[in-house]
Amino acid sequence: MPTLQVKRTNPVVVWSAGLLIMLVLFFATRWLTRERIEVRVATPTYQNLIKSVPTNGKVEPVVEFQAHAASPGQVAKLYVEVGDEVKPGNLLVKMDDSDIQERMANAELSISSAQVGLDTVEHNGSQDERLGMTSDMEKARLEQQHATKDLATLRQLQQKGAASASEVNAADQRLTNANAALANLESRSKGRFSANEMARAKQQLADAKAQQAAARSSYAGANVRSTIAGTVYSVPVSEYDYVQAGEDLVDVADLNKMRVRAYFDEPEIGNLADGQAVKITWDAKQGKTWHGHIYRAPTTVIAYGTRSVGECIITVDDAKGDLLPNTNVTVTVTTREDDNVLSIPREALHTDGPQNYVFRVVKNRLVRTPVQLGGVANLTQVEIASGLTAKDVVALNALNNADLLDGLAVKPVE
DSSP, X not given: OOOOOOOOOOHHHHHHHHHHHHHHHHHHHHHHHOXXXXXXXXXXXXXXXXXXXXXXXXXXXXXXXXXXXSSSEEEEEEOOOTTOEEOTTOEEEEEOOHHHHHHHHHHHHHHHHHHHHHHHHHTTSOHHHHHHHHHHHXXXXXXXXXXXXXXXXXXXXXXXXXXXXXXXXXXXXXXHHHHHHHHHHHXXXXXXXXXXXXXXXXXXXXXXXXXXXXXXXXXXXXXXXXXXXXXXXXXXXXXXXXXXXXXXXXXXXXXXXXXXXXXXXXXXXXXXXXXXXEEEEOTTSTXXXXXXXXXXXXXXXEEETTEEEEEEEEEESSOOSOXXXXXXXXXXXXXXXXXXXXXXXXXXXXXXXXXXXXEEEEXXXXXXXEEEEEEEXXXXXXXXXXXXXXXXXXXXXXXXXXXXXXXXXXXXXO
């Protein structure tokens, strides 16, 4: 009877094969059942995007009248208060003019004195001096005539032997003295004062007239009247206050014509241009927005505190008396606006050197995708020129703050 032989399997091989199968099953199960990272996602959308630049600015009137004290003095009376509407010619404030009247009187006396001095120089003496000079010259001429006649008579008598030589010599000396006296008086009547004395007398009269003009101007300025139609927005003085020359008394402005002087940091200047739209807000009126446009873009860079800025003038288009002068406001300039462009939330965009990219979600995995940006990027949205479509889904961030990586398995969360 034949014998049956059974081939026995090596136990080591069996155990090795079993262990390998268990390992494969373990890792396969772990891979299939592992927890996926939850990520917030968004879909690219078409919308209108605005690029804007905010900064600070100060409101100032376009049409303004500021009344200043023409000279030191006391405020005698105020005729207006803050909020009053005034018209051109309305009396705003009256200054005490007693000191000004005294100055005008002194100026009148100075002019009179200077005029007398100039007349004296121009006519070679005062009127009394000129009258005395005329009288002296008349006497000198008579003396000359008498001396000439006497000399001629004595010379005739000398020829007849009726007069001595000494008498003729004495008459001749008398004529010589009369001629000298007359010449001296004539010289004094024509050149008594020098050119410098003439110039000094003219300058004294000019100075006196200037003082009179200044006093008259101060007198006119004692009654301060508005030169424009507008609203009184500041009265920094009170009645009986003593003010210095040039001190502000009353400020009037047309509050419907306002502008803002704004200061933009140097890197933003290149984005500004005349005519760009502007929104204006004021913390004192929450929820209120005014609108305007750039009237004059910056033309140079100046130092503003610790900043290097460009000064920009912005016209307020809808001021209605509710935006006050000298208030500090925030202005936001729209530098570019693109309509109906594809955009994504800014937090979905990543940058690696010069390359911009996003993570698309494809079959629950992240796929790093390069994108080209458009011309508008603001604080919340970025324009996409190419690389995405409106059907794509992009990852924003992981809910557990984990880093997003290419190929990472994720669970999208809206």
